[in-house]
Amino acid sequence: MTSKGATPLLPSHHSSPSRESPKDGKSAYFPYVSEPLRRSGSGSSPGNDRREYVNEKSEQGEGLLERARHDVQITPNLPEKGSKPALSATVIIPIWIALSSAVILYNKYLYSNLNYPYPIFITAYHLGCAALGTRVLRLTTNLMDGLDKIEMTRELYIKSILPIGVLFSGSLILSNTAYLTLSVSFIQMLKAFTPVAILLISAIFKLQVLTSRLVIIVLLISAGCSLAAYGEVHFEMFGFLCQVSAVAFESSRLVMIQILLQGLKMDPLVSLHYYAPVCAIINACFLPFTEGLAPFREFMRIGPLIMFSNAAVAFGLNVAAVFLIGAAGGLVLTLAGVFKDILLISSSVLFFGSPITSIQIFGYSLALGGMVAYKTASK
Structure with missing residues (x-):
């Protein structure tokens, strides 16, 4: 009773964010804290931190669709060989x-x-x-x-x-x-x-x-x-x-x-x-x-x-x-x-x-x- 006659078709998601640049050259999407906010520490401006965080969160939805555009396949997101x-x-x-x-x-x-x-x-x-x-x-x-x-x-x-x-x-x-x-x-x-x-x-x-x-x-x-x-x-x-x-x-x-x-x-x-x-x-x-x-x-x-x-x-x-x-x-x-x-x-x-x-x-x-x-x- 699998997906009808075809190869199994399977999902994917990642469990934790990564700061490493992707090896394939594709643009990365980091869903949590922006780099300027990471570097600012306790001495950064609260207003700037808030604006950077809001801007980062507003890009989240676009990031999901952008990443999905790279890998539309008949059998998407299978684990690597x-x-x-x-x-x-x-x-x-x-x-x-x-x-x-x-x-x-x-x-x-x-x-x-x-x-x-x-x-x-x-x-x-x-x-x-x-x-x-x-x-x-x-x-x-x-x-x-x-x-x-x-x-x-x-x-x-x-x-x-x-x-x-x-x-x-x-x-x-x-x-x-x-x-x-x-x-x-x-x-x-x-x-x-x-x-x-x-x-x-x-x-x-x-x-x-x-x-x-x-x-x-x-x-x-x-x-x-x-x-x-x-x-x-x-x-x-x-x-x-x-x-x-x-x-x-x-x-x-x-x-x-x-x-x-x-x-x-x-x-x-x-x-x-x-x-x-x-x-x-x-x-x-x-x-x-x-x-x-x-x-x-x-x-x-x-x-x-x-x-x-x-x-x-x-x-x-x-x-x-x-x-x-x-x-x-x-x-x-x-x-x-x-x-x-x-x-x-x-x-x-x-x-x-x-x-x-x-x-x-x-x-x-x-x-x-x-x-x-x-x-x-x-x-």
């Missing part, structure tokens, strides 16, 4: 692709073949297991050591984690609902529109300037997704609207992460540690008004073994993502995601008999080309 346990890329990439594909195919099998059409419950169940799993890992392993670098305050949690968690929950519910009526292959094609949504939302927030090259990439991906939708044999408007809305929610979540959580590098497990409880509670609140008690009555029919293994595969994907970040760069992650999507589409045809037309193949190829071009342009 090598910051997590090292593992060979040739080992971890196939594992990540297998787990990522297994999560989607397993959910589709649960919804369709086993007749368990309760995506809101499944989402809440996965997130509840994830919340418990991250806390067990915290006590038994060093995979959650990233939590020690984060100073999570109540204000930060309410103003940043909570709203981003709401968007995350919405994207998961809508995406999983789409699997009830749409094929896996068609959903993966629609997800190729995510970079376009991120660019457009970033442009609205003035985090990204739409250059002529980016406009061409936007048009290329949009045309490819449009052809993929046009060529869909079993088109369902409800599922289509759910998936498009899921893309909008997920893209908004990434942009909000870029604005609200600048500097605090979270890996997939640390991110899950904070978001999973929020999302599980939000989803659980929807249950009485949507699916009721039916998921609980059908739980035993499906069997604890299947339900537990389903959640375990989803959680295993997040663990694999920690090692993937340390083993591969951004472009490699994008190419691995492209290969995974192609594998998923092929598996959907083999296991679920999903029809694919030549128009869809051509359209999706255009969209994939646009995604790779976007990643290359953003380097």
Whole structure:
């Protein structure tokens, strides 16, 4: 139950200010005491100190947006390569692709073949297991050591984690609902529109300037997704609207992460540690008004073994993502995601008999080309 077919998309913020100049040459933002105020000591003028402090605080909001403008990406604010346990890329990439594909195919099998059409419950169940799993890992392993670098305050949690968690929950519910009526292959094609949504939302927030090259990439991906939708044999408007809305929610979540959580590098497990409880509670609140008690009555029919293994595969994907970040760069992650999507589409045809037309193949190829071009342009 991760962010739908794509690499995990994660937040960042920094826990303490730094006076060091950035090595990449970008302008720095220091949110607390200005340099003149630091040097003034007790002999400085109180009036000047007050004016300098007010001026510094007034620049805080502009500083957040200015820093966010530097790093608008499809997968923003991941920890630096090598910051997590090292593992060979040739080992971890196939594992990540297998787990990522297994999560989607397993959910589709649960919804369709086993007749368990309760995506809101499944989402809440996965997130509840994830919340418990991250806390067990915290006590038994060093995979959650990233939590020690984060100073999570109540204000930060309410103003940043909570709203981003709401968007995350919405994207998961809508995406999983789409699997009830749409094929896996068609959903993966629609997800190729995510970079376009991120660019457009970033442009609205003035985090990204739409250059002529980016406009061409936007048009290329949009045309490819449009052809993929046009060529869909079993088109369902409800599922289509759910998936498009899921893309909008997920893209908004990434942009909000870029604005609200600048500097605090979270890996997939640390991110899950904070978001999973929020999302599980939000989803659980929807249950009485949507699916009721039916998921609980059908739980035993499906069997604890299947339900537990389903959640375990989803959680295993997040663990694999920690090692993937340390083993591969951004472009490699994008190419691995492209290969995974192609594998998923092929598996959907083999296991679920999903029809694919030549128009869809051509359209999706255009969209994939646009995604790779976007990643290359953003380097």
